[in-house]
Amino acid sequence: MTPSAKIIHIISRLNIGGISPYVIPITALLREAGYRSALIAGSVGKREGDMSYLAERVGVQPIYLPRLGRDISPLRDLATVGALYRLLRREQPDIVHTHTAKAGFVGRLAARLAGVPYIFHTYHGHIFHSYFGAAKTRFYIALERFGGALSTRIIAVSPNLQREIGQVYRIAPLRKVAMVTPGYDLSALRDLKRPSGAFRTRFGIPETAPLVGIVGRLVPIKHHALFLAAMVNVARAMPEARFAVIGDGELRDALEAQAAALGMAQAVIFTGWQDDLPSIYGALDCLVLCSKNEGLPSAVIEALVTGVPVVATAVGGVVDMLADGRGALVPPNDAAALAEATLNILRDLPAAQARAQALRQDAFDLYHIAPSAERLIAFYREFLRA
Secondary structure: OOOOOOOEEEEOOEEOOOHHHHHHHHHHHHHHOOOOOEEEEEEEOOOEOOOOOHHHOOOOOEOHHHHOOOOOOOOHHHHHHHHHHHHHHHHOOEEEEEEEEEHHHHHHHHHHOOOOEEEEEEEEOOOOHHHHHHHHHHHHHHHHHHHHOOOOOOEEOOHHHHHHHHOOOOOOOOHEEEEOOOOOOOOOHHHHOOOOOOHHHHHOOOOOEEEEEEOOOOHHHHHHHHHHHHHHHHHHHOOEEEEEEEEEEOOHHHHHHHHOOOOOOOOEEEEEEEOHHHHHHHHHOOEEEOOOOOOOOOOHHHHHHHOHHHHHHOOHHHHHOHEEEEEEOOOOOOHHHHHHHHHHHHHHHHHHHHHHOOHHHHHHHHHEEHHHHHHHHHHHHHHHHO
């Protein structure tokens, strides 16, 4: 009997809020589909939150290379390439599929040196604007173009990202950039009845208060400072409204100080990491995402599947996710526009919720992990058949 193809996924770290909830179950579903599948990951940073528990839950035992983590260090990264090269030479995979910038560069280089037949890299987002200064950004674009040359194919997660990678930043020729939409395990959210859950009770939020939430890591790219600045205007128009900052990260202390300085200390609730997603989305009246740069944010997917109206900045894959009236898109860095779009939802909440409810099934069909795995397997088969 011919052995099944071996597929190895490589990711920088299994942190909360990233793409861990996609890569971990994909590894398990590939095994269920008959492939020999493995996952290599680095170490999680401070205050990021660790999702290795999900790997245990689905029976995946990652191979950990601590030096593969997010931080850049030329000497350490060179050693990581060597460690990955030796591991790949031993494992002899048919496919190496990398995710995230750091793992994408060292993983693709090691895979090419090890003679792996097919090398893929998924851009779940990119770092080509709003992360670094001009000189550093040019350096990273050059590195990514080199990584593109090492790749059999590059995968984008939405049409707008495909365009940016292939045409705007010219990481690789557009013909080399495929599109495969990823997904998450949305089973617990599919049939969620709203309002529901104990979230409001846990954090002392009145049942009748309009509740606006932002979900994600507290890091600069998510631009929580803009969220707080915009919600001041919402609070002036609706003093009874409350605002939940759900997540944690390096900026928490600064954001709490900003909320206090704005006179919003009582209205803004910092919850830290929360893993009870049905409770969160059962309580929210509106989800806001105001990132400077994004890929295909899981918070927007979760809101679409649970029928929570969404206001978001028109960046990256969000442009495609909320097109055709699936949500309110506003320009980046515009607090007034963000506040006005949020107020438009809260002022006629029944109508906004009815529109959001009508989108739930289509969102589930597109973003659930099972059809996502089928799309990825179909993509792999095009190459494995050759």
